[in-house]
Amino acid sequence: MIKKLEFNKGILMDSNRKTAIMAGILIIIGMVAGILSVVPSVESSDYLTEVSANKNQVLTGAFFQFTLFPIYIGFALILYPMIRKYNESLAIGFVSFRVIAGVFQIVGVIALPIFILLSQEYLESTPSDRLYFQTFGEVLIEVDRKDWDKA
DSSP states (O other), X not given: OHHHHHHHHHHHHHHHHHHHHHHHHHHHHHHHHHHHTXXXXXXXXXXXXHHHHTHHHHHHXXXXXXXXXXXXXXXXXXXXXXXXXHOHHHHHHHHXXXXXXXXXXXXXXXXXXHHHXXXXXXXXXXXXXXXXXXXXXXXXXXXXXXXXXXX
């Protein structure tokens, strides 16, 4: 009987180890994708002219931000069975908040291509119309700079 319990304990530890390794891999991939998703031209003070010139950089940043969405959800789903053993409400809450963070990440992904369109329209507009684009750009900057993970 004791050997059987030790064997089952080994299976449980092996399962938890695999889960921890998968969660760790997702965290590392998320860190790399997060670093690669930074778009300096959007962060500059003259973003309305720089974004249009750096269109590929903005699209690359949007791609890496999009890869963060399945990482957020996958991390929560991988850890869900382990957390559920301790407290099911806590596990459901954890997954729910990761889904919410993922949705806000998608909002950021949508905002980046809008910066490209806004920048192109800004460069083609007359000086009297540029104030409208600057105002809309400031709103987009606030949406993009918001730290949605802590919302």
